[in-house]
Amino acid sequence: MSHNRPPPDEDEISAFRQALRDAGVRPIARNRADPGRRRQEDPATAMRRAAATSASDDITAAGRTSDGRVEPVRPSEFLDFALPDLPWRTRQQLKRGRIGWEAGLDLHGHTLEEAREELEAFLRDAAARRRRCVLVVHGKAWGTSGDYPVIKSHVNVWLREWPSVLAFCSATPMDGGTGAVYVLLRRRGHHA
Numbered sequence: 001m002s003h004n005r006p007p008p009d010e011d012e013i014s015a016f017r018q019a020l021r022d023a024g025v026r027p028i029a030r031n032r033a034d035p036g037r038r039r040q041e042d043p044a045t046a047m048r049r050a051a052a053t054s055a056s057d058d059i060t061a062a063g064r065t066s067d068g069r070v071e072p073v074r075p076s077e078f079l080d081f082a083l084p085d086l087p088w089r090t091r092q093q094l095k096r097g098r099i100g101w102e103a104g105l106d107l108h109g110h111t112l113e114e115a116r117e118e119l120e121a122f123l124r125d126a127a128a129r130r131r132r133c134v135l136v137v138h139g140k141a142w143g144t145s146g147d148y149p150v151i152k153s154h155v156n157v158w159l160r161e162w163p164s165v166l167a168f169c170s171a172t173p174m175d176g177g178t179g180a181v182y183v184l185l186r187r188r189g190h191h192a
Helices: 010-022 043-058 088-095 112-128 150-161
Strands: 080-082 103-106 133-137 165-170 180-185
Touching: 080 088, 080 150, 088 165, 088 180, 103 112, 112 133, 112 150, 112 180, 150 165, 150 180
Parallel strands: 103 133
Antiparallel strands: 080 165, 133 180, 165 180
C-alpha cells in the first residue's frame, strides 16, 4: 500500500522542531560516525597510564606472570579479554580472525613452567619485532590432575597480566579454535 503524501510545509516543519525542543531533544554536535579512533584522554589519566607503562618496563623478565592458582577453564570455553579502551571494531576484527597473525607459538608438550618461560620469551620477542598480532596454541589437554586444561587456564591468566597485551580471544576453527588464542599486542609508541 502506497501513501502519496505531499512534502510537509514550513508550518509543519516548525511545529515538529518546536515539539522536539519542548521534549528536550538537542541537535547532535557532530554529524559523523565514530571511526573507532582513540579519544583524547585527560592529562591525569595519561600520566597514570605512562607511569604504569614505565613501571611495567622496570619489572625483570622473570616473574611478570603469576604461577599461583588460577581459575580453571573448560576445554571448549571461548577465551575473550580486551582492555576497556580498545576500539570495538578492532576487537571484532580480532574475534573474526581478520587481523593477520605474524608469528605463532605452540605450547603442546611443555610442562607448566616451560610453557610460561616460552610464552614470556615469545611475547618479549614479538614486542621487540613490533608484531601486531600473534597466535598462541595452548591446546585443550587436561592436566595431570585431570581437573581442567592446565596450560589453557594459565595462558588465560598470564596474557591478562602481560603489559603489552591489548586483547586476546580464542582463534577461529581454521587456526585452532578454542585450543589457541589470537593475541593483539601494543606496539611501542603506538595505540590500538
